[in-house]
Amino acid sequence: MDGHDYGILSEGNLSTSIWYLPCCINFLLMCARFGMFILCMHTIAGEVIDWNTSISRGTEPNEFTFATVLTSCIGPNGINLGRQVHSFIIKTSFESHVYVGSSLLDMYAKAGRIHEARGVFECLPERDVVLCTAIISGYAQLGLDEEALALFRRLQMEGMSSNYVTYASLLTALSGLAALDHGKQVHNHVIRSQLPSYVVLQNSLIDMYSKCGSLTYSRRIFDSMPERTVISWNAVLVAYSKHGKGNEVVELFELMREENEVQPDNITILAVLSGCSHGGLEEKGLEIFYEMETGRFGVEPEIEHYGCVVDLLGRAGRVSEALDFTKKMPFEPTAAIWGSLLGACRVHLNVEIGDSVGRRLLELEPDNAGNYVILSNLYAYAGRWEAVRALRELMKEKAVIKEPGRSWIELDQILHTFHASDRSHPRREEVSAKVMELSVEFKEAGYVPDLSCVLYDVDEEQKEKILLGHSEKLALAFGLIATPKGVPLRVIKNLRICVDCHNFAKFVSKLKGREVSLRDKNRFHQIVGGICSCGEYW
DNA sequence: TTAGGGTTAG
Known part of the structure; x- marks a missing residue:
């Protein structure tokens, strides 16, 4: 297939039938899988039209053509096509052009192909602040926080200039590492550089302080913001939620609704529900979920919201109710939902439900060692040593490898x-x-x-x-x-x-x-x- | 003229 494409492109003559056939097969497969016929057809049409337009005008593809086509390949579904375009570009003189390079980098980073993105980055003859930020944030978004930090340091040594987006991306990595001292250093630097108050950067600071365990600082940033977006509210709600401060979560949510400056979104409700769960406010959480179902918040309940309810009920010891809830909800329960139910069974020593939930979970996620541990805990507490042994055998049979702690x-x-x-x-x-x-x-x-x-x-x-x-x-x-x-x-x-x-x-x-x-x-x-x-x- | 980066959840 690759051979066809290069041939066609190098001759500057896009034969629709040959170009279309392999793509159509690919895309039909994809469409069938995702049930997104219409959307995909539009996507492929857009790409082909881009090529057609350029070539039918009688022009050879140049750096701008490549940049435009690569941009249309952004996203996980376009990556295969994007790779083919990349292979073609390598054979031209446009590979090191900054427009082409930045489009390639962006395409790979957005598809989570960070190694490829890094490869492109390292080959670029010149890099500006946007390119440096793109690659750093690529690492941070994949949770490769140490790599993001290491690269930031290297680029800084090489004289990279940073702006508020760079700092926001760096703070994401520092949040993941819970590197409070580093985070404070960035904050100090931001203050010293007298950057204007960028909401995005402030949001990152809220998140960084909360994930580093400093709820007070997190709140202080939130309170001092002259302007807030829904993300600012979400970040501080999540902060209280993760710290188990249920009452504060509910109070803030009420304040948010009173002020009515920004509308809650699905993440807001998720933060509030999980805050109620972590904070032991079962009734309040259920009340908010039912209110959500009436459409009062303008947010449709999604599977994660149902998952929070399972968690709320499970925590309260209402394990069979939680199980009924999973059966009646309009979504197929995910492994995460079975996992939360199993956790509830462990805490409340419900071996009967735990047994069946655990089996279901092991079918869905046979490679997740954590599930075996919780189920084994439950069996052990119930004195069912035979079951513990059988579980161990199953683990050996499936060759489950535990993610290193x-x-x-x-x-x-x-x-x-x-x-x-x-x-x-x-x-x-x-x-x-x-x-x-x-x-x-x-x-x-x-x-x-x-x-x-x-x-x-x-x-x-x-x-x-x-x-x-x-x-x-x-x-x-x-x-x-x-x-x-x-x-x-x-x-x-x-x-x-x-x-x-x-x-x-x-x-x-x-x-x-x-x-x-x-x-x-x-x-x-x-x-x-x-x-x-x-x-x-x- | 034409390219590209960001914050919350999972």
Whole structure:
């Protein structure tokens, strides 16, 4: 197929039938898959017309033609065509033209093909602030935060100029890393450079502070904004939601509706519902969902909103009601919804429903190790050791590989990362010894290791050893060693925190007199004096 | 004349 295309293009004669045939097959397949006949037909028509127009005017394709065609290939569906165009461009002299390069980069970045985007970026003879920002934000949007930060630093050393969009993109990466010190530095820089107040940048700051655990600063930015968009409101609502501050979420939402300057969108309602769930406001959350169904907020309920309701009911222990709800809702439940239901079964020890939900979930997501862990927890609490063993066998059979757990803690602008049973940190011996010491101390105060968090078929002693090697324990122990007494510990985990580590962190807060702020994949756990803001439900 | 970057959720 590639051969046809180059041939046609190089002759400057776009034979409609040959060009169309392979494309039509491709697009019909795509259309059938997505049920978007009309839209796709328009898209392909647009691309072909672009080529046709250029060539029928009797002009050879030039840098502007390529840039225009590449722009029409933006999005996941256009990437194959875009690649073919790229292959063709390589054979011309236009590859390094800044217009062509920037269109290529944008096309790849928007399709999530960051390596290809980077390849184009590195080959460009000149790069301006927009190109640098595009590639940095490409990394940040894919959650490749370390790469985004590293590239920003390199480009800055090379003399890149930055503007408010660059900072907004960088802040996204710093939010992901929960790199508060770095984030503050960017904020200071923004203040010093006396940039005008850009809403986008302020929104990023709200988000950065909240994801770095600093709710106060987050709110302060929000309060100081002369102008706000729905994203500003959403960012601050999400901030309170993730910190489990349900009342604040509801109050702010009411204020938003009173002020009536911006209309809520689907994310607003999602933030409010999940805020009610994380904050333990079941009734309020349900009330808001039913109000949403009447159309009062002008937002149609989507599957994620239904998911929040499942979470609300599950949290309240209304597990069978939650199950009924999933059966009656107008969407097919997703793995995330079954997962939230399974979590509810674990917390409320509903083995019967948990069993069937768990099986359903394992069918849908056989490769997600986290599901096995929660189901195993549930079986273990119910004393169903046979079922635990069977689960372990199933995992082995399916060759499930657990995404490596990783936790980190920031000290003086350095992110110290720990992997499970880490041997790489320079102070590893000291850290391991500290975890052992803490374990002995905590056991005397009532800490009992929760061995059901280990899925390997090893003896109890081994299981305990594995548990003590969990990355969040290493990061906490390192924090205790490396910071003065009384300083709060902020630990970030890439996955959901396990029950045993949650318990361990509570002992750290209680016996070591430290506030522990633990950010996991879903939310913050603010632990003070042995009590966690999550209310044991997550 | 003609290109391109951004913030919230998932």
